[in-house]
Amino acid sequence: MNNYDIWKFGIRRRTFIKSMLVLTGAAATVGPSGCADYPKAEGNFAFLDDKTHAVIKSFSERIIPRGGAFEEGAEDIEVTGFFDRLVGAEPPEIQKNMRSGIMLLEHAPIFLMFKFKRFTQMTDDEKDLYLKKWEESGVTLFRGVFKGFKNLCTLGFFSNEKVWKYIGYDGPPI
Amino acid sequence: MIIKSDNIVNNVVESADVCIVGSGPAGSVMAMEMAEGGLSVIVLEEGGHFSGSRLNMREEDMLPALYNQRFTKDLSIALSQGKCLGGGSLINMADSVRTPDGVFAVWEKKFGVKDISPGAMKKYFDRAETILKTKKIEEAELNSNNLVLKKGVEKAGYTGDAFYHNREGCIECGYCLLGCPYGHKQATTENYIPRAIESGAKFYVNARADKILVDGERAEKVVGTILDGKTGMDKVSIEVNAKVIVMAAGTINTPQLLLKSKIPDESGLIGKNLILQPYTMVFGLFDEELKSYKGIPQSYYTDNYEEVDEDRGLTGFRLEGGFTLPGQVSTVVPGFGEGYKELMTKYSRMANIMALVFDGPDGTVSLNRFGRPVIEYEMTDQTKADMVRAMKESANLLFTAGAKKVMFTYEIPAVISDPSEISIVDERGIEPCSLTIMSFHIQGTCRMGPDPASSVVDSSLECHGAKNLFVVDGSVSPTTSSSHNMLPTMALSHRTADYILTNRGRYFG
Numbered sequence: 001m002n003n004y005d006i007w008k009f010g011i012r013r014r015t016f017i018k019s020m021l022v023l024t025g026a027a028a029t030v031g032p033s034g035c036a037d038y039p040k041a042e043g044n045f046a047f048l049d050d051k052t053h054a055v056i057k058s059f060s061e062r063i064i065p066r067g068g069a070f071e072e073g074a075e076d077i078e079v080t081g082f083f084d085r086l087v088g089a090e091p092p093e094i095q096k097n098m099r100s101g102i103m104l105l106e107h108a109p110i111f112l113m114f115k116f117k118r119f120t121q122m123t124d125d126e127k128d129l130y131l132k133k134w135e136e137s138g139v140t141l142f143r144g145v146f147k148g149f150k151n152l153c154t155l156g157f158f159s160n161e162k163v164w165k166y167i168g169y170d171g172p173p174i
Numbered sequence: 175m176i177i178k179s180d181n182i183v184n185n186v187v188e189s190a191d192v193c194i195v196g197s198g199p200a201g202s203v204m205a206m207e208m209a210e211g212g213l214s215v216i217v218l219e220e221g222g223h224f225s226g227s228r229l230n231m232r233e234e235d236m237l238p239a240l241y242n243q244r245f246t247k248d249l250s251i252a253l254s255q256g257k258c259l260g261g262g263s264l265i266n267m268a269d270s271v272r273t274p275d276g277v278f279a280v281w282e283k284k285f286g287v288k289d290i291s292p293g294a295m296k297k298y299f300d301r302a303e304t305i306l307k308t309k310k311i312e313e314a315e316l317n318s319n320n321l322v323l324k325k326g327v328e329k330a331g332y333t334g335d336a337f338y339h340n341r342e343g344c345i346e347c348g349y350c351l352l353g354c355p356y357g358h359k360q361a362t363t364e365n366y367i368p369r370a371i372e373s374g375a376k377f378y379v380n381a382r383a384d385k386i387l388v389d390g391e392r393a394e395k396v397v398g399t400i401l402d403g404k405t406g407m408d409k410v411s412i413e414v415n416a417k418v419i420v421m422a423a424g425t426i427n428t429p430q431l432l433l434k435s436k437i438p439d440e441s442g443l444i445g446k447n448l449i450l451q452p453y454t455m456v457f458g459l460f461d462e463e464l465k466s467y468k469g470i471p472q473s474y475y476t477d478n479y480e481e482v483d484e485d486r487g488l489t490g491f492r493l494e495g496g497f498t499l500p501g502q503v504s505t506v507v508p509g510f511g512e513g514y515k516e517l518m519t520k521y522s523r524m525a526n527i528m529a530l531v532f533d534g535p536d537g538t539v540s541l542n543r544f545g546r547p548v549i550e551y552e553m554t555d556q557t558k559a560d561m562v563r564a565m566k567e568s569a570n571l572l573f574t575a576g577a578k579k580v581m582f583t584y585e586i587p588a589v590i591s592d593p594s595e596i597s598i599v600d601e602r603g604i605e606p607c608s609l610t611i612m613s614f615h616i617q618g619t620c621r622m623g624p625d626p627a628s629s630v631v632d633s634s635l636e637c638h639g640a641k642n643l644f645v646v647d648g649s650v651s652p653t654t655s656s657s658h659n660m661l662p663t664m665a666l667s668h669r670t671a672d673y674i675l676t677n678r679g680r681y682f683g
Contacts, residue, residue, distance in 0.1 A: 068512030069519045093544055143607035144249030147585055151505040159233040159501035168522025169500045172231035173347055
């Protein structure tokens with residue numbers, strides 16, 4: 001795997017993210033995606049708004065989809081609530097970085113797959129291909145963001161007792 | 175007494191002989207020793223107080239409540255520290271490992287630290303071990319996960335042994351990392367802290383220290399903020415005037431506070447020389463059900479690959495058992511989607527080996543524009559080579575012990591069925607954010623030594639730049655003190671307490 005640490009080329013992470021967001025924003029005006037409404041996030045959230053909630057919901061449902069080894073997936077467990085609770089407790093500058101990462105996830109298909117679609121608009125197969133590109137990216141930041149978001153989702157999912165029976169975990173004694 | 179923020183509505187102003195920032199292992203030692211020495215003591219602890227039924231053994235509640243989870247700037251290494259009364263002692267795996275004699279020799283010869291010989295330190299280790307009720311783990315107490323490692327080690331003809339640990343009456347439930355609700359793990363909340371309280375010490379929990387005010391070369395007071403226990407929001411201020419101030423906030427928070435406070439630092443080394451002891455995990459997948467999460471999580475190790483170098487101190491790596499609960503394991507299992515779910519269903523048939531690498535002082539802690547710590551660390555070629563070797567050796571041991579498959583924690587799945595495939599580790603190497611790497615034993619950012627030009631604190635752990643300001647946590651270690659640094663940190667804290675009490679006239683009049 002080629003590995004590009006962008007800041008070794010003198011590019012700061014903040015600059016990279018901002019540049020990517022500007023470029024994806026510009027590309028969004030050219031493509032048909034426009035600025036469509038996002039579904040209202042059900043519940044009280046400290047960090048996620050309707051848009052970021054939709055992105056993380058879509059993300060978590062591909063990380064832990066329904067079906068396969070067992071029926072339940074992220075959409076059956078309160079994964080976004082867990083994500084929100086943890087990130088909501090972080091300092092403001094961390095939350096800002098997380099928000100930037102989510103925006104990049106939503107708007108970067110144009111660069112990674114040449115698709116004029118937002119992540120939340122893609123089909124499941126397209127989403128999986130797109131997330132593979134994040135997972136295997138030659139850019140450390142992309143891999144780091146993917147892994148960080150994935151970890152929050154899986155931690156929320158597998159610490160929920162509804163799924164313990166599928167993995168042979170008996171739960172705590174108290 | 176333990177003072178909770180629920181009961182505080184007005185700004186707090188206190189005075190004491192000693193103010194200690196941080197109630198982890200080192201801070202607890204100082205609190206007890208100073209209080210039992212007849213001094214008035216106030217401790218500020220940013221985290222909350224958890225004991226008994228408040229430790230509910232559920233990851234979704236306890237991980238956010240008890241841990242301070244951070245990442246290096248490039249997101250490649252996850253750092254975990256305790257943020258609660260008792261600090262790391264509440265959430266660790268209760269291993270008690272002394273500093274190897276050769277490491278003290280390096281500290282003396284290379285760094286010029288005085289009175290740090292094994293002979294001089296023995297009484298401090300003895301004292302800590304007595305209070306912590308340290309004893310060796312029995313063969314019968316090795317759980318299935320650690321027995322897998324033991325089997326592999328013995329078949330391979332390597333050296334290995336059971337850990338010494340600080341538990342008493344342990345019922346081997348396996349939830350050490352989420353705090354022991356039974357009080358069997360001898361965290362400092364079971365011994366040092368109650369003794370300190372009995373001698374009059376006051377512990378403010380949910381109290382964050384924000385700055386140390388220094389007048390010339392003398393530290394005068396600690397100013398901080400009382401936080402709401404539920405929301406973490408700022409409530410009111412707290413100010414503690416003290417004749418002696420002790421920093422025990424940990425290797426990241428201590429330099430953060432010293433830098434924010436602009437403590438005079440001739441060496442320029444506050445925040446430098448960060449040691450992470452990075453580790454990764456390798457998993458074996460077995461046909462039989464192991465339920466590796468049950469029992470004492472970490473009870474066996476092999477030291478076959480570690481040695482003390484005259485220049486670098488502890489080098490090489492250690493392999494140890496250390497299985498955890500499903501939420502935490504889920505964050506190291508590779509891939510996503512249906513393949514990932516399939517792997518997770520193997521949870522009860524997994525065993526793991528933790529590969530702990532002894533690195534050098536290769537990182538730094540600095541401040542961002544908000545005054546919060548930025549952690550930068552780049553693994554050296556030597557550390558990477560050691561980690562690769564550790565992963566390969568772990569895989570070999572797991573196959574030797576009967577694993578049908580071995581899973582590395584590369585994010586792109588690397589699950590192999592035969593030892594001949596272990597070379598995948600050479601192909602993939604160690605790239606940032608491609609492999610799960612973590613750190614628990616963080617040290618080095620306020621190095622000790624006699625020379626103010628090349629150290630932050632002197633041999634007694636007093637700041638060169640501010641008399642009556644001491645640092646007693648893991649940040650003082652010039653090289654890694656041990657494979658598990660709780661006990662060495664506590665021994666050093668006992669030593670500094672001894673120094674202060676012997677010279678009490680100088681500090682307290």
